Amino acid sequence: xxxxxxxxxxLITATGQRVTLRCSPRSGDxxxxxxxxxxxxxxxxxIHYYNGEERAKGNILERFSAQQxxxxxxxxxxxxxxxxxxxxxxxxxSVKDSPGQFFGPGTRLTVL
Amino acid sequence: GQNIDQPTEMTATEGAIVQINCTYxxxxxxxxxxxxxxxxEAPTFLSYNVLDGLEEKGRFSSFLSxxxxxxxxxxxxxxxxxxxxxxxxxxxYGQNFVFGPGTRLSVLP
Numbered sequence: 228x229x230x231x232x233x234x235x236x237x238l239i240t241a242t243g244q245r246v247t248l249r250c251s252p253r254s255g256d257x258x259x260x261x262x263x264x265x266x267x268x269x270x271x272x273x274i275h276y277y278n279g280e281e282r283a284k285g286n287i288l289e290r291f292s293a294q295q296x297x298x299x300x301x302x303x304x305x306x307x308x309x310x311x312x313x314x315x316x317x318x319x320x321s322v323k324d325s326p327g328q329f330f331g332p333g334t335r336l337t338v339l
Numbered sequence: 340g341q342n343i344d345q346p347t348e349m350t351a352t353e354g355a356i357v358q359i360n361c362t363y364x365x366x367x368x369x370x371x372x373x374x375x376x377x378x379x380e381a382p383t384f385l386s387y388n389v390l391d392g393l394e395e396k397g398r399f400s401s402f403l404s405x406x407x408x409x410x411x412x413x414x415x416x417x418x419x420x421x422x423x424x425x426x427x428x429x430x431x432y433g434q435n436f437v438f439g440p441g442t443r444l445s446v447l448p
Binding site: 229260262268269270271275282283285296304315317324327329330331332333335 | 369370372379380381382383384387389401426428434435436438439440441
């Protein structure tokens with residue numbers, strides 16, 4: 228158990244819908260990262276927040292957005308969902324000056 | 340994944356030693372990291388290198404050569420539970436990582 232929690236574990240929805248994925252980092256970690264992992268691709272970095280502020284953006288679609296709240300939990304919002312958005316979505320957290328990122332168990336999103 | 344290459348699949352026998360290579364084309368990062376990921380599960384942090392050379396952690400060791408753009412993960416005394424994907428990633432502390440495509444290792448009895 229990495230100490231990072233994600234909800235829900237599974238999510239099944241239809242094309243065109245909107246969903247929100249939630250992540251709580253390890254106690255004391257200020258950074259939260261979101262990654263997408265689909266069957267034919269590796270882990271793709273989406274976005275990074277540090278202490279409530281956006282730090283870096285990766286291959287994140289305009290239909291996707293995220294935020295980090297004062298209690299440091301983060302939410303990833305996916306809208307106008309398409310079949311190709313079906314994937315595992317992981318969040319990870321880290322301490323600023325420490326190596327390694329610690330991953331949550333992921334949310335498996337299925338878009339039908 | 341952004342100029343990081345790894346072999347797609349490898350097979351090895353229980354009890355053996357296997358070396359999983361990772362090559363990259365970008366400089367200017369703090370560390371080279373290795374993660375293990377079982378199918379459908381979260382990646383778990385195994386090892387990292389900041390300086391050139393070998394870092395040993397029990398059955399796992401990782402090596403880095405920045406001048407050659409090359410790293411490897413060495414797994415000794417392979418066990419069946421080591422069957423998993425192994426991801427290398429380059430990154431800086433407190434910043435996002437760029438992951439390689441992963442190597443799927445199958446350990447056979």
